[in-house]
Amino acid sequence: MFSLTVVETVALLISTLLLSALSIHVMAPVAVKLGLTDKPGGRKHHEHATPLVGGIAIYLSLLVSGLLLKWYELGDFNFLFIAAGGALVLTGLIDDYCELSIRIRMGVQALASLVMILMAGIVLNDLGAIVSTDLLMLGYFAVPITILGVVAITNALNMMDGIDGLAGAVSCVCLGLLLSVAMVSGSVPDAILIVSAMGAVLGFLLFNFHWFGIRKAHVFLGDSGSTMLGFLFAWLLISLSQGEGRAMQPVTALWIFAVPLMDLAGLIIRRLWLKRSPFKADRGHLHHLLLDAGFRVRQAVVLIAAIQVLLGLIGLMGLYLDIPDRVMFISFLLLFSLYCYLIIRPWRVVPRLRYVHQCLSLTVRGCDQVYVGNLDIETAIENIEQMINSLNHDHTFRVYEYSDKQTDRLYCFAVIDIHMTDNMSKVCRQLVRSKFSKPGFIIRKFIVRNPDNDRRKVVREGETTARLGDRRSAVISEVKNAVKKSFTGQVLD
Numbered sequence: 001m002f003s004l005t006v007v008e009t010v011a012l013l014i015s016t017l018l019l020s021a022l023s024i025h026v027m028a029p030v031a032v033k034l035g036l037t038d039k040p041g042g043r044k045h046h047e048h049a050t051p052l053v054g055g056i057a058i059y060l061s062l063l064v065s066g067l068l069l070k071w072y073e074l075g076d077f078n079f080l081f082i083a084a085g086g087a088l089v090l091t092g093l094i095d096d097y098c099e100l101s102i103r104i105r106m107g108v109q110a111l112a113s114l115v116m117i118l119m120a121g122i123v124l125n126d127l128g129a130i131v132s133t134d135l136l137m138l139g140y141f142a143v144p145i146t147i148l149g150v151v152a153i154t155n156a157l158n159m160m161d162g163i164d165g166l167a168g169a170v171s172c173v174c175l176g177l178l179l180s181v182a183m184v185s186g187s188v189p190d191a192i193l194i195v196s197a198m199g200a201v202l203g204f205l206l207f208n209f210h211w212f213g214i215r216k217a218h219v220f221l222g223d224s225g226s227t228m229l230g231f232l233f234a235w236l237l238i239s240l241s242q243g244e245g246r247a248m249q250p251v252t253a254l255w256i257f258a259v260p261l262m263d264l265a266g267l268i269i270r271r272l273w274l275k276r277s278p279f280k281a282d283r284g285h286l287h288h289l290l291l292d293a294g295f296r297v298r299q300a301v302v303l304i305a306a307i308q309v310l311l312g313l314i315g316l317m318g319l320y321l322d323i324p325d326r327v328m329f330i331s332f333l334l335l336f337s338l339y340c341y342l343i344i345r346p347w348r349v350v351p352r353l354r355y356v357h358q359c360l361s362l363t364v365r366g367c368d369q370v371y372v373g374n375l376d377i378e379t380a381i382e383n384i385e386q387m388i389n390s391l392n393h394d395h396t397f398r399v400y401e402y403s404d405k406q407t408d409r410l411y412c413f414a415v416i417d418i419h420m421t422d423n424m425s426k427v428c429r430q431l432v433r434s435k436f437s438k439p440g441f442i443i444r445k446f447i448v449r450n451p452d453n454d455r456r457k458v459v460r461e462g463e464t465t466a467r468l469g470d471r472r473s474a475v476i477s478e479v480k481n482a483v484k485k486s487f488t489g490q491v492l493d
Contacts, residue, residue, distance in 0.1 A: 013199040019061035020203025055225020061200040092224030113150035130329040154230035156260040164217040165209035177312040185247030255315025293353035371446035
């Protein structure tokens with residue numbers, strides 16, 4: 001039976017969370033002074049230099065909690081992982097500061113895997129009964145395949161760390177799934193390591209995730225953190241899936257860590273398909289496709305984490321319902337094949353993801369305004385004031401008169417700035433249902449179109465110009481007699 005009580009589990013979780021949060025609070029200003037920051041530019045979308053101390057904070061919280069457990073003899077802690085993970089944290093820290101070559105980074109990862117194999121005795125000896133009823137033994141290939149697997153899992157999480165909160169959220173989901181496996185099997189040392197890591201990652205997410213009202217990350221995980229967490233998953237997945245008293249089957253590990261593995265393997269296959277280097281960065285990750293489809297960062301993180309929860313539960317269901325390993329393995333291969341088919345055709349996937357986004361009534365990425373059309377010129381300002389007063393928030397709006405050159409018809413519309421962008425759908429619904437919104441008004445989310453991104457072009461006298469008759473493109477450039485009125489006051493959250 002599992003001997004770690006609920007009170008001890010919660011206490012360990014909260015203590016590592018606080019240690020991680022405190023470490024970040026102390027080290028972030030120091031990192032800025034030392035220049036250990038991720039600076040904006042290139043493919044990066046953040047606007048300010050952001051401290052890369054998330055990985056150091058997670059590692060320090062694990063180290064301190066391990067020492068305290070050892071000191072008070074409250075439980076066993078795996079210090080071999082601390083030693084091997086420390087080498088990865090140090091290497092990642094140097095890489096964050098001055099960019100090491102990929103050969104050096106993978107070399108250190110291979111050495112860390114040797115510590116796991118030779119000193120901790122954690123080796124991938126078999127792949128389970130994925131072919132027949134007998135275990136598929138690796139024999140002499142066990143050590144090299146273990147090294148290859150460790151390096152792959154380590155870099156899977158590292159390459160997935162592309163938007164704020166994603167690596168941390170997926171890590172928490174996977175750690176939660178692994179904790180349930182460790183609790184059922186009674187693997188106390190692994191459970192202690194999992195709970196400590198989960199608390200440390202949650203402390204990091206307090207500063208990295210886009211919580212309500214927060215629109216940017218205050219710290220990043222950095223290569224030091226992503227590679228260390230990836231190595232942690234390699235350690236746990238192999239440890240819990242091998243040996244006679246194994247806690248789970250190797251195929252279960254695929255489902256528990258499905259999203260990072262499929263993202264890595266699918267990306268490599270896609271780059272090779274396009275005859276590109278597997279190590280050259282591009283926008284082929286799953287989170288990039290979601291962002292291109294209009295999902296906000298927080299929406300993309302929540303959706304990917306939910307997908308990982310679903311796939312992990314499928315893996316646990318196969319484990320505890322005794323579904324044959326070969327059935328679960330074939331199912332995973334079919335799922336991965338479908339993922340690869342979709343990922344190499346982003347021009348087909350992104351429009352469908354946009355449709356899903358629309359069906360879920362989510363706020364479009366880059367949208368923080370509401371359009372109100374078909375207004376009467378004489379009463380436009382009064383109508384908009386009444387609409388905004390019906391809400392529980394103060395907002396700024398602009399009322400425009402627009403003249404169509406072809407028909408000489410006057411249009412009047414308003415653009416309302418919504419400061420709480422994550423409540424866009426709710427605000428739209430409130431405006432539509434407002435008792436002041438007369439029949440015939442058009443109320444919708446509003447994004448000013450960039451004519452340079454419009455693929456619908458017309459050619460005149462050998463020159464390519466923007467499509468004619470597009471009133472949305474002309475909203476700003478063709479405005480006449482613009483009248484602006486602002487409400488002042490506190491924006492209520």
